[in-house]
Amino acid sequence: MSDDQRTGADDQATLGRIETEVALLMRLGEATRRATGTAEHRVLDRAAYVILRHLDAAGPQNVSALATQLNLDGSTVTRQVSALQRDGLITRGPDPADGRGTVVSPTAAGLQRMAAVRAARTRLYGDILGDWDAEDRDTLARLLRRLNEELSARNRRR
Incomplete structure (x- = not known):
């Protein structure tokens, strides 16, 4: 086997390990959230949490922009926004950029x-990563952000 073939095989093996670990991360993250005994983890479902986090960071948006930013179908976001409004967690108002539209x-x-x-999740990850040194936690945070940015960029290009 040539060095190039060996490097290619090593790269494929590494990518396979990454795929497995990301799949496990998603499954275990959701299972951990559901299994956590504190009610704070369950006061919002995952979709509501993501929408509220985004609106908090980005400010009021129309549903179309929200769907684009979250890489979701507009009808999905419309249903989620309607549920959030019913629960009193968001409001709709006139879009200052387009008087005919609304923003949430x-x-x-x-x-x-x-x-x-957010506080409950932060405490949970503090417990889980309590034995990790600060540099390892920082490296994990940096690499997860980089992965998320790459995934987001790829989804925007489609």
Whole structure:
């Protein structure tokens, strides 16, 4: 086997390990959230949490822009936004850029629930990663962000 073939085989093996670990991360992350005993983890479902986190960071948006940013179908986001509005976690208001449209914004109650979930998740990961040194935690955070940025960029190109 040539060096190029060996390098190619090593790369494929590494990519296979990454695929396996990401699949496990997604499964175990959701299983951990469901199994955690504190109610704070369950005051919002995953979709509501992601929408509220995005609105908190990016500000009011129309549903179309929200769907684009979250890489979701517009009808999916419309259903989720309707449920959040029914629960008093977001409001709809006129779009300042287009008087015919509307934008959604988080309510104080929505932000409070999102902050509670975020704090609970932060504590959970603090417990899970408690034996890791600060450099390893920082490296993990940096590499996960890089992976998420690459995934997001790829989804935007499609």
